Amino acid sequence: MTGIPAGSRPADLSILKHGLDLEHQAIAAYTAGIPLLKGRQQAVAKYFLNQELSHAGELAGLIKQAGGKFPQPGSSYQLGHPRRSADVLRLLERIEQAQLSWYTTTISALAPGPVRAAVAAVLSNDAQHLAALRSLLGVSELDGPFVVAGR
Amino acid sequence: MRRRELLKRAGFAGRAVAGVGAAAMLEWTPRADAQNQSDTTILSYLIELEQFAVHAYRRVLGTGELAYGSARDVRQLLSQERAHIAALARELHALGTQPPVGPTTDAAADALLSAHGQSGRISSLHTEQDCLQVLLDVEQILIGGYFSSISKLESTTALRRSAEIMANEAQHAALLGELLTPDDVMKIAPTPFVQGAR
Numbered sequence: 001m002t003g004i005p006a007g008s009r010p011a012d013l014s015i016l017k018h019g020l021d022l023e024h025q026a027i028a029a030y031t032a033g034i035p036l037l038k039g040r041q042q043a044v045a046k047y048f049l050n051q052e053l054s055h056a057g058e059l060a061g062l063i064k065q066a067g068g069k070f071p072q073p074g075s076s077y078q079l080g081h082p083r084r085s086a087d088v089l090r091l092l093e094r095i096e097q098a099q100l101s102w103y104t105t106t107i108s109a110l111a112p113g114p115v116r117a118a119v120a121a122v123l124s125n126d127a128q129h130l131a132a133l134r135s136l137l138g139v140s141e142l143d144g145p146f147v148v149a150g151r
Numbered sequence: 152m153r154r155r156e157l158l159k160r161a162g163f164a165g166r167a168v169a170g171v172g173a174a175a176m177l178e179w180t181p182r183a184d185a186q187n188q189s190d191t192t193i194l195s196y197l198i199e200l201e202q203f204a205v206h207a208y209r210r211v212l213g214t215g216e217l218a219y220g221s222a223r224d225v226r227q228l229l230s231q232e233r234a235h236i237a238a239l240a241r242e243l244h245a246l247g248t249q250p251p252v253g254p255t256t257d258a259a260a261d262a263l264l265s266a267h268g269q270s271g272r273i274s275s276l277h278t279e280q281d282c283l284q285v286l287l288d289v290e291q292i293l294i295g296g297y298f299s300s301i302s303k304l305e306s307t308t309a310l311r312r313s314a315e316i317m318a319n320e321a322q323h324a325a326l327l328g329e330l331l332t333p334d335d336v337m338k339i340a341p342t343p344f345v346q347g348a349r
Contacts (some may be wrong), residue, residue: 040336051343058344076249100318108310113302118313120301121257124294124321131322132339141326142227145234147318
């Protein structure tokens, strides 16, 4: 494998670890929210949950390869108390946006080029999730020509 | 996509950023064709790809084959591609370089599609399906260009901007996939690691 030096900079590991924390939070939110959804909304959420699991595995692998110790999922997350499907979709939208904010603001600080590309591949998939969730909420999928932090 | 394969591709494994075939080069020679390129070379290449996309979007809209809703969405995507060009051109200006001119003929655009293994052809747009498929193919090429470039760019602002655009191109692909096959959830986001076309 190329491009990820063992013993990477602490800054790189810190970025990846927080990214993994956010993936764990997303997995918890999808897992908790899926039973409250129905039909197409539920099918989409189940599909995205699988992709978030892949992201978590990817980031954990990168951290391990770089010589770091990856964080385990938390025992609980503050996800509020969504009751209706729209509440769940809005929660998932916020969670996806939080991931996008983190990745877009930190990607340029990652030193190894291949790790930046790997993070971009994950970030772009999360951007697709965000667009689809916005569509399910009945708003425009695209929030502008740049997927930026803090929208 | 396994991590080994993902990283191998991100590291390029000796592959050029622009895998354009000889046919395309007759009309359009991309500037990024080697490893260790400078930021100006990479940004110029990305602008050329975006210009290729604008050509494709304009051609599709000109066919009149799109239904009202699809045409509205495609016009929005076109306007976003133009915003990408403007943003990248600003980055390039900041580095003291003028923006290049990308492919502006159907033949050059089709050669680029073919070189990247995509099935759609700008010169053969007879149905809405043809139109949406070629735009999806174009988006895959754009995504692949950004994916490859992000591991090489050095400028912090260019890197961040490229990531923001790549994510937006991925959203374009999701929207086009949904227009093509509205009932297939998998077409929204076919893979958890978005890398586009090689």
